[in-house]
Amino acid sequence: MLSVVVPLYNEEGNVAPLLERICGILESLPGKPSHEIVLVNDGSRDGTLAAIRTEMQRRPNIVLVNLSRNFGHQLAATAGLDIAQGQAVVLMDGDLQDPPELIAQFLERWQQGYDVVYAVRRKRKGESAFKVLTAAMFYRTIKRLTNVSIPVDTGDFRLMSRRVVEALKRSRERHRFLRGMVSWAGYNQIGVEYDRDERLSGETKYPLRKMLKFAIDGITSFSDVPLRFASYLGFTVSTAAFIYAIVIISFKAFHWGTPEYARGWASTMVVILFLGGVQLIGIGILGEYLGRIYEEV
Ligand code: UDP
Ligand code: MG
Numbered sequence: 001m002l003s004v005v006v007p008l009y010n011e012e013g014n015v016a017p018l019l020e021r022i023c024g025i026l027e028s029l030p031g032k033p034s035h036e037i038v039l040v041n042d043g044s045r046d047g048t049l050a051a052i053r054t055e056m057q058r059r060p061n062i063v064l065v066n067l068s069r070n071f072g073h074q075l076a077a078t079a080g081l082d083i084a085q086g087q088a089v090v091l092m093d094g095d096l097q098d099p100p101e102l103i104a105q106f107l108e109r110w111q112q113g114y115d116v117v118y119a120v121r122r123k124r125k126g127e128s129a130f131k132v133l134t135a136a137m138f139y140r141t142i143k144r145l146t147n148v149s150i151p152v153d154t155g156d157f158r159l160m161s162r163r164v165v166e167a168l169k170r171s172r173e174r175h176r177f178l179r180g181m182v183s184w185a186g187y188n189q190i191g192v193e194y195d196r197d198e199r200l201s202g203e204t205k206y207p208l209r210k211m212l213k214f215a216i217d218g219i220t221s222f223s224d225v226p227l228r229f230a231s232y233l234g235f236t237v238s239t240a241a242f243i244y245a246i247v248i249i250s251f252k253a254f255h256w257g258t259p260e261y262a263r264g265w266a267s268t269m270v271v272i273l274f275l276g277g278v279q280l281i282g283i284g285i286l287g288e289y290l291g292r293i294y295e296e297v
Contacts, residue, residue: 001033001034001035001086001087002033002034002035002036002089002090002107003037003084003085004022004026004036004037004038004089004092004100004103005040005077005080005089005090005091005092006018006022006037006038006039006040006080006091006093006094007040007042007073007076007077007080007093007094008039008040008041008042008044008048008052008076008094009041009042009044009070009073009076009205010045010046010048010202010205011048011095012044012046012047012048012051012202013201013202014094014095014096014199014200014201014202015039015051015052015055015094016054017096017200018094018096018100018200019037019055019062021096021100021101022037022100022103023037023061024100025100025101025104026103028104029104033107035061036061036062036063036085037059037062037063038062038065038083039052039062039063039064039065039094040065040076040077040079040080041064041065041066042070042071042072042073042075042076043068043069043070043071044070049066052064063083065079065080065083067079072210073156073205073206074176074177074178074214074217075174075176077091077156077178078168078176078178081160081165081168081169084165086162087161087162088106088107088110088159088161088162089159089160089161089162089165090106090158090159090160091156091178092156093155093156095199095200095201095202096199096200097197097198097199098119098155098157098196098197099197102119102194105117106159106192109159109190109192110159110161113188114188114190115160115163115164115188115189116160116161116164116182116185116187116188116189116190117158117189117191117192118151118154118157118158118179118182118189118191118192119154119155119157119158119191119193119194120151120152120154120192120194121153121154121155121194121195122153122193122195122196123195123196124195124196125195125197125198126198126199127198131211134211135153136152136153138215139152139153139154141219142215142218142219142222145219145222145225146180146222146223146225148180148183148184149183150180150183151183151189154179155179158182161187163187164185167185168185173221175217175220175221176217176221177214177217177218177221177222180218180221180222181221184222224291224294224295227287227291227294228287228291229287230283230284230286230287231284231287231288232284233284234277234279234281234283234284235280235281235284237277237280238277238278238280238281239277241273241274241276241277242273242274242277244269245269245274248266248269248270249266
């Protein structure tokens, strides 16, 4: 069985066309695999739920997960993955930016033995230059900051095998960066390129504020570089401070022309530099341990 999981938040205009296209492609798949479509209503405030209920009356294979409030895209997707039963599970957006027709290619790759087939965005249509640019920068930044090989320009649109979904189900963190977690799970992964379409109706549910939060979740979930930054800075600054303190002491000790008005300056500087250095190293050591605790948790 194949599961298609779609998180939906205020997508009333997209539900019917989405199901039309998904069902169309599923019917046309070779061998006609049995399937379910798991629709997660993420606390929508418009007619999304009603639209899903209407579709459920005429399509037998829909499973509805109705969340009690808006939990956000990643948690909604997780709720869907938790309940999906298929041997292969496709995760996709509900605004038809992810073309369902790609599922056929996903399945082909899966049958060739790949555990994860992710969709790489070759072009992005109908998105602001700002979003395209910041997204491109983000994917390249996170790639440099982490050891997990997270593919660039890749969203959550992908197919996962049962064992990958099971691995995800065992990772219960609340701040989720699913695309990274899937990469982290390992196994054979491969990308398929596609052109990302415009959203069919409605507006993006990812304003700048949410994009930033998502980026921070991604970086803090998969990199301890920001945490280590305090320790690098601490050691660098305190080494420099230590050298400078020696210079100041030498000037004083050998009477290399400390001017009259600067009396008391040397001792003050030495104390400040010493304490500053000690504090930064202290924070750095805490950072190192915190990094280890975080990793173990
Ligand atoms: N979404 C969701 N909960 C949210 C925000 C978004 O379930 O709080 C869904 C949304 O309905 C869509 C998918 O997540 O199916 C991706 O959102 P969107 O298309 O707005 O993001 P974008 O493509 O603009 O990055
Ligand atoms: Mg979208």
